[in-house]
Amino acid sequence: MAGHNKRIPTQHVVGFVLSIALTLLATWAALGSNLSTMWIISGIMILAVIQAGIQLFMFMHVVEFESQNGHVPWNMMFHGAVLAAIIVAGSLFTMSFGFTHNHDGDHQHEQHENDGQEQHDNGEHEGH
Amino acid sequence: MQLDEFFVTGEPLIYAGMVSIVLVSAAILFILTYFKKWGWLWREWLTTVDHKKIGIMYILSALAMLFRGGADALMMRTQLAFPNMNFLNAQHYDEIFTTHGTVMIIFMAMPFLIGLMNVIVPLQIGARDVAFPYLNALSFWSFLFGAMLFNISFVIGGSPDAGWTSYTPLAGAAMSPGPGQNFYLMGLQLSGIGTLATGVNFMVTILKMRAPGMKMFQMPIFTWSTLITSFIIVFAFPILTVALALMTLDRVFGAQFFTLTGEGMPMMWANLFWMWGHPEVYIVILPAFGIFSEVISTFARKQLFGYKAMVWAIILIAGLSFLVWVHHFFTMGAGAFVNSVFSISTMLIAVPTGVKIFNWLGTLYKSRINNTVAMMWSLAFIPSFVLGGITGVMLGMASADYQFHNSYFLVAHFHYVLIAGTVFACFSGLVFWYPKMFGHKLNETLGKWSFWFFVIGFHVCFFPQYFAGLDGMPRRVFTIIPEWMPLNIISTVGAFGMGIGFAIFIFTVVYSYRYSEREKTGDSWGDGRTLEWATPTPVPFYNFATVPHVNSQDVYMSLKEEGKTTFEEDELEPIHMPSNTGQPFIMMAFLFIASFGVVFEWMWMAIAGLAAGIVMMIIRSFDYDEGFHVEVDEIKRTERSTRGL
Amino acid sequence: MSSEELKTGPLEYRTQEGQMTIMGFWIFLAAEIVLFSTLFATYAVLFGRTADATPPAELFEPGIVLIMTFLLLTSSFTCGLAIHEMRRGSVKGLRIWMIITLLLGLGFLGFEIYEFVHYAHEGATLQSSAYWSAFFTLAGTHGLHVTLGIGWVILLLIQVTQRGLTPRTSRKFFVIGLYWHFLDVVWIFIFTSVYLIGMVV
Numbered sequence: 001m002a003g004h005n006k007r008i009p010t011q012h013v014v015g016f017v018l019s020i021a022l023t024l025l026a027t028w029a030a031l032g033s034n035l036s037t038m039w040i041i042s043g044i045m046i047l048a049v050i051q052a053g054i055q056l057f058m059f060m061h062v063v064e065f066e067s068q069n070g071h072v073p074w075n076m077m078f079h080g081a082v083l084a085a086i087i088v089a090g091s092l093f094t095m096s097f098g099f100t101h102n103h104d105g106d107h108q109h110e111q112h113e114n115d116g117q118e119q120h121d122n123g124e125h126e127g128h
Numbered sequence: 129m130q131l132d133e134f135f136v137t138g139e140p141l142i143y144a145g146m147v148s149i150v151l152v153s154a155a156i157l158f159i160l161t162y163f164k165k166w167g168w169l170w171r172e173w174l175t176t177v178d179h180k181k182i183g184i185m186y187i188l189s190a191l192a193m194l195f196r197g198g199a200d201a202l203m204m205r206t207q208l209a210f211p212n213m214n215f216l217n218a219q220h221y222d223e224i225f226t227t228h229g230t231v232m233i234i235f236m237a238m239p240f241l242i243g244l245m246n247v248i249v250p251l252q253i254g255a256r257d258v259a260f261p262y263l264n265a266l267s268f269w270s271f272l273f274g275a276m277l278f279n280i281s282f283v284i285g286g287s288p289d290a291g292w293t294s295y296t297p298l299a300g301a302a303m304s305p306g307p308g309q310n311f312y313l314m315g316l317q318l319s320g321i322g323t324l325a326t327g328v329n330f331m332v333t334i335l336k337m338r339a340p341g342m343k344m345f346q347m348p349i350f351t352w353s354t355l356i357t358s359f360i361i362v363f364a365f366p367i368l369t370v371a372l373a374l375m376t377l378d379r380v381f382g383a384q385f386f387t388l389t390g391e392g393m394p395m396m397w398a399n400l401f402w403m404w405g406h407p408e409v410y411i412v413i414l415p416a417f418g419i420f421s422e423v424i425s426t427f428a429r430k431q432l433f434g435y436k437a438m439v440w441a442i443i444l445i446a447g448l449s450f451l452v453w454v455h456h457f458f459t460m461g462a463g464a465f466v467n468s469v470f471s472i473s474t475m476l477i478a479v480p481t482g483v484k485i486f487n488w489l490g491t492l493y494k495s496r497i498n499n500t501v502a503m504m505w506s507l508a509f510i511p512s513f514v515l516g517g518i519t520g521v522m523l524g525m526a527s528a529d530y531q532f533h534n535s536y537f538l539v540a541h542f543h544y545v546l547i548a549g550t551v552f553a554c555f556s557g558l559v560f561w562y563p564k565m566f567g568h569k570l571n572e573t574l575g576k577w578s579f580w581f582f583v584i585g586f587h588v589c590f591f592p593q594y595f596a597g598l599d600g601m602p603r604r605v606f607t608i609i610p611e612w613m614p615l616n617i618i619s620t621v622g623a624f625g626m627g628i629g630f631a632i633f634i635f636t637v638v639y640s641y642r643y644s645e646r647e648k649t650g651d652s653w654g655d656g657r658t659l660e661w662a663t664p665t666p667v668p669f670y671n672f673a674t675v676p677h678v679n680s681q682d683v684y685m686s687l688k689e690e691g692k693t694t695f696e697e698d699e700l701e702p703i704h705m706p707s708n709t710g711q712p713f714i715m716m717a718f719l720f721i722a723s724f725g726v727v728f729e730w731m732w733m734a735i736a737g738l739a740a741g742i743v744m745m746i747i748r749s750f751d752y753d754e755g756f757h758v759e760v761d762e763i764k765r766t767e768r769s770t771r772g773l
Numbered sequence: 774m775s776s777e778e779l780k781t782g783p784l785e786y787r788t789q790e791g792q793m794t795i796m797g798f799w800i801f802l803a804a805e806i807v808l809f810s811t812l813f814a815t816y817a818v819l820f821g822r823t824a825d826a827t828p829p830a831e832l833f834e835p836g837i838v839l840i841m842t843f844l845l846l847t848s849s850f851t852c853g854l855a856i857h858e859m860r861r862g863s864v865k866g867l868r869i870w871m872i873i874t875l876l877l878g879l880g881f882l883g884f885e886i887y888e889f890v891h892y893a894h895e896g897a898t899l900q901s902s903a904y905w906s907a908f909f910t911l912a913g914t915h916g917l918h919v920t921l922g923i924g925w926v927i928l929l930l931i932q933v934t935q936r937g938l939t940p941r942t943s944r945k946f947f948v949i950g951l952y953w954h955f956l957d958v959v960w961i962f963i964f965t966s967v968y969l970i971g972m973v974v
Binding site for chain 1: 359367393395451453470
Binding site: 259260324327328329331332335336337362363364365366367369370371373374377378381382383384385387389390391392393396399400403746749750752 | 789792793794796797800801803804805807808811812814815818819822823824899900901902903904905906907909910925928929932936941
C-alpha cells in the first residue's frame with residue numbers, strides 16, 4: 001500500500017492493536033465466557049482466521065501498489081488455505097467419522113455403542 | 129555394530145551385487161583417472177548450474193534407476209514363474225517389491241520427467257535459464273544423493289521390506305527393527321526436499337521468465353503441464369515431508385504417531401501417505417500428457433486440437449487430484465458415506481482425462497502422420513492408457529474395490545497407467561528431444577525394434593495380470609497356487625520382452641552416438657512448432673542470442689514464416705549468466721552424511737553432517753556472486769559456428 | 774521484463790532477481806502452509822489419545838501461553854516496523870527494530886523451552902502418547918522455525934552492516950520479514966486450536 005514514506009506506519013499500528021484485541025477476545029471467549037463448547041471452538045477459529053488475514057494484509061504486503069504486476073502470488077495463499085482446509089477437515093472426516101459407522105452390516109448400532117471410549121471421543125470431535 | 133551386521137550377508141545375489149558395484153566403481157575411477165577427466169567432471173558437470181546439463185544428468189540417473197527397478201522386476205517375475213525353484217525367499221522377495229516400487233516412482237519416473245522439463249521448458253518459453261539456477265543444482269544433487277542413499281541399502285544394512293507404501297504398524301520400529309526402513313524414510317526425505325525446490329523453481333520460471341509477449345494461453349502444452357505439475361508438487365510434497373518426519377520420529381525417537389502402543393493410529397500413516405501419494409500420481413502423469421501432446425501435434429503436423437480444453441482439463445485434474453486420496457484405502461472401513469464421497473470424486477477425474485483423449489484423437493484426425501519412433505510411442509500410449517484408465521474407474525467403485533483391493537487386478541491397473549502413461553512418455557520425449565540434447569538423432573530402425581519389443585512385452589506381461597487378479601491372486605506374494613501358473617508364466621515372458629526392449633534402447637543410444645549423422649540445423653524433425661526448435665544445435669549455454677517477441681501459440685511456425693531467427697545480429701546485447709558453483713554438490717553431500725547417520729541412528733554423525741550442511745548454507749548466504757556477462761563478440765562467434773554461417 | 778534495474782519503487786522489487794525471489798518465497802510459504810496444516814491435521818486426529826499420560830487440560834496454563842503470544846505478536850509488529858524503516862531508507866531504524874524483533878523471538882523461545890521442560894517434568898513427553906507426540910511435533914516444528922529465523926536475522930544484520938541497503942540486502946530483509954509474519958500466523962492457529970481448545974475441551 002502507499003505510505004511507505006510516512007514517518008508513522010498507521011497500518012502497522014492498527015494491525016497490531018487489532019491482533020492484540022482479537023487475541024484477548026479469543027482468550028476471554030474460551031476461558032471467561034459461558035458459551036457452549038461448540039460455539040467457543042467455531043468462534044475462536046473464526047477470530048484466528050481474521051487475525052491471519054490481518055497479518056497477511058497489514059503486515060505482509062500481500063496486496064500492495066508496488067507488486068500490482070504480480071510478484072506476489074496472492075492466489076497461492078488462497079490455494080494454500082484451501083489445501084489446509086482439505087487436509088485438516090479431510091483427515092478428520094476420514095479418520096474419525098468412520099469409527100462410529102464402521103464394522104460390517106447389521107450390528108452397526110450395537111457396535112457403535114461398544115466402540116471404545118477414545119474412538120467415541122474422536123467421532124464427537126468430527127461433529128464440531 | 130559388527131561388520132557382518134553392517135553389510136548384508138548370506139545372499140548369493142547380493143554378493144553378486146556387491147561385486148558388480150565394486151567392479152563398476154573401480155572401472156569408473158580408473159577411466160576418469162586414466163583419461164585425466166576429473167577436472168572435466170568437476171568443471172562441466174558437478175559444478176554446473178546450466179539447466180540443460182542438469183536435465184541430462186537427471187535423465188541419465190533416471191535411466192540407471194530404470195535399469196535397477198527393471199532388474200528387480202525381472203527377478204520377481206522369475207520367482208513367480210518358477211515358484212518352486214526358490215530363486216528368492218520370502219524376505220528377499222519382500223525387499224525387492226519394496227525397492228522396485230519406490231525406485232520406479234520416486235527415483236525413475238519423477239526424475240526422468242523433471243529432467244525433460246529442465247532441458248525443454250526454459251527453451252520453450254524463451255528463457256536463458258530457470259529462475260533459480262543455484263537451487264536447481266541443489267535439487268538435482270539432493271535427488272541423486274537421496275537415490276544413492278536408498279540404493280546402497282541392499283548391500284549395507286538391508287533393504288526396506290514393507291512395500292513402497294510402507295504401511296504402519298508393519299513399517300514401525302516394533303515390527304521392522306533395524307536400518308532398512310530408515311533408508312526408505314531418509315532417502316525419500318532427502319530427495320523430496322529437492323523435488324519441492326524444483327516445484328517452486330519451475331513455477332517462478334514459467335510465471336516470470338516467458339519471452340516478451342508470450343501470454344499464458346500461448347505457452348506450449350508441455351510448459352503448461354509443467355506449471356500445473358509444479359503447483360501440485362508445491363502443495364503435495366510438504367505432506368510427504370511431514371509424514372516421513374513423523375515416522376522417523378516414531379522409529380528413531382520413540383514417538384507414538386503410528387504405533388500400536390500409546391494410542392497411536394497406524395492408519396493415519398495411510399491417510400497422510402495417500403494425501404501426498406495421489407497427487408504424486410498426477411505429478412508423474414501430467415508432464416507425460418504434455419509430452420504426448422507435443423509429439424502428437426508435431427508429427428501429425430497440425431496444431432493441437434482443443435488447446436484450451438486441454439489446458440483446463442489439466443487444471444481440473446490437478447484440483448481433483450487432492451480430493452480422491454481415500455480410494456487407496458476404501459477397505460480401511462471408513463464407512464459407506466466417506467467411501468461414497470471419494471468414490472464419486474474419483475470417477476469425476478475420468479471426465480477431464482477423457483477430454484484429453486479426444487483432444488489427441490482430434491489432432492490425429494485427418495492429419496498426415498509422420499510415423500517416427502517418438503510418434504509410435506505416443507500412438508501406443510492412447511489405447512494402452514485407456515485400458516488402464518477404464519480399470520481405474522472400476523477400482524474407483526468403492527463396493528467393487530473390496531473385491532479388487534490388493535489383488536493383481538490393481539497391479540495390472542497401475543502398471544497400465546504408469547508404464548503406458550509415464551514410461552512411454554519418457555521414451556517418446558527422450559527420442560523426440562534427443563537431437564536437441566546430444567546433437568544427433570537415435571537410430572530409427574533400432575528404435576522401432578526396441579519399441580515393438582517393449583510394447584508387445586508390456587501387454588503380454590500385464591494384460592494377463594487383470595485375470596490373475598480376478599482369479600483372486602493377491603499382490604506381494606512370493607509363491608502361488610497352480611491355477612495361477614499359466615497366466616504368470618505368460619506374464620514373465622512379457623516382462624522379459626520389455627527387458628529386451630530396454631536393452632535394445634540402450635544399444636541404440638551407443639550405436640547412434642557412433643554412427644548417427646550429426647545435426648546441422650536446430651529444427652531436427654523439420655516440423656518443429658515451438659521455440660525450443662528455434663535454437664541452434666548444440667544449444668549455446670545462453671540458449672537465445674536474441675529472444676523473439678511472441679504473439680502466437682506455435683511460435684517457431686510464425687518465426688519461420690516471418691523469416692526470423694533467435695540470432696538477430698543488430699539486436700545483440702551482452703547476456704547475463706549465473707556462475708558455476710560447487711556449493712550445491714558439497715551441501716548435499718553433507719546432508720547425505722547426516723541422513724546416513726540417522727539411518728543407523730548414529731546421532732554424532734547426523735549432527736555433524738547437519739552442522740556442516742548449515743555451515744554451507746551460511747556460506748551461501750554471504751555469497752554475493754553476481755554472475756558474469758557474455759559479450760556480444762563471443763555470442764556472434766558461437767552463433768556463427770553453431771549455425772554454420 | 775528487462776533485467777535492468779528499475780529506478781523507482783522499493784529497492785527489493787527493482788531487479789528482476791528480487792521480484793522472482795520474493796515470488797518464489799511466497800510460493801514456498803504456500804508449501805509451508807500445507808506443511809503446518811498436515812501437522813495440525815495429525816494433531817486434530819490424535820486429539821484425546823493421551824493414553825496414560827496427563828491430559829493437556831491439566832497442564833496448559835493460560836498465563837504463560839498468553840505471554841508467549843504477546844511476545845510473538847509484538848515481534849511481528851516490530852518486524853513490520855523494521856521493513857517500514859527499510860523502505861524509508863533508514864539502515865539504523867531497520868537494525869534497531871530488527872534487533873528488538875530478535876530479542877522478542879528469543880524471549881518466546883525461552884518460554885517455549887521452559888514450557889516443554891515443565892511438561893516433561895509432569896510426565897508428558899514426545900514418547901508418552903500419540904497426543905503428546907503430535908503436540909510436541911507441532912509446537913516444536915514452529916519453535917524450530919523461530920530458531921532458524923533468529924539465526925537467519927543475525928546473518929542478515931551482519932550483511933547489512935557490511936554492505937548497506939542494496940536491492941539484494943533489502944530483498945533479503947523483505948523475505949525474512951515475510952517469514953517472520955508467517956510464523957506469527959502459524960502461532961495464532963497453534964494458540965487457538967491447540968491451547969485454547971485444549972483448555973476448553
